[in-house]
Amino acid sequence: MGDVVSSHLDEGKREIITARTRDVMREFGETYQQQYAVALFNSVRYEIEGGGTQSQLLHRKDPLVDRSIFSGNLFQYLEENRKWRNRFVFVxxxxxxxxxxxxxxxxxxxxxxxxxNCAGYRALKSMEEYMDLVNNSLPGVKARPSSSPFVKCATQFPLILWHPYARHHYFCVMTEKEQTKWHAVLQDCVRHTNNAVCEDVSELAHAKGVELV
Incomplete structure (x- = not known):
């Protein structure tokens, strides 16, 4: 600017600038790729759990081993006597x-x-969802929420663990806020146990020299 006369870069200078720019962008891209996944996870976690986020997600200083992920009270339906009981739940x-x-x-x-063990289950929060799954899993049988032996919920806020081949588990809570919170917890349990099963199967197949398609 002013009295300084600018000139075009020669080929050598352009190659130096291009090489340095490529190195910087490659380093930035690697860091961005790692931190984007962390930021996305924290964003989803904040929406589900609320509160602060984990600042050292890549290197957790406080491991969860032998600790509770979540705990609290739910009402559980006992099929043997068709009654609801308050239970303390430890995840x-x-x-x-x-x-x-x-x-x-x-x-x-x-x-x-x-x-x-939540592997293979689905976490539901309405009897309508539950009835749809029951009807779809039992061809030719149409079930109604009010018909025996199906459960009559003690409150308006049910939570159900449904499995196509295993025992179903019925819970309920007193408020919609509790229902939302517990539904997120149950979904996390289902997702993590399903992932653990997949990892175990993959490791077993690898040990036996079997390729999974």
Whole structure:
């Protein structure tokens, strides 16, 4: 600018600038690719759980092993006597769900009433969804929510773990906010246990020299 006369770059200078730019963009691209996945995960986690985000996601300083991912109280339907009971629910780091008579029973390390492995399940939050799945899985049989032996929910906010070949589990809560929170927890358990099964199968196949298609 001013009295400085600009000139075109010669071929050598252009090659130097191009090479340096390529190196910088390659390093930036690698970092961006890693951090974009972290930022996306944190965004989804914030929408589901609320609150702050994990600042050191790539290198967790506080591992979850042997710790609770989530815990709280739900009403569970007991099929043997068709009654609802309040249960303390403990979700372990393995994403298995354990139901106790009470929090005191858990704190005393008593055996849980039920332990659920969520692999293969679907987490539902309405009887309409549940009936649709029941009808689709039983050709020729049309079930109604009000007909026996199907469950009559104690509240307006049910939570159901449905499986095509295993026992179904019925829960309910008192508010819509609790229902949304617990539904997200159940979905996480299903997703993580399904992924764990896939990883176990892949490792077993690799050990036996089998290629999975």
């Amino acid at each position: 372990a780091s393995s994403y298995s769900i354990s139901l106790y008579e009470s929090k005191t029973a858990h704190d005393r390390s008593l055996h849980p009433k039920v332990t659920i």
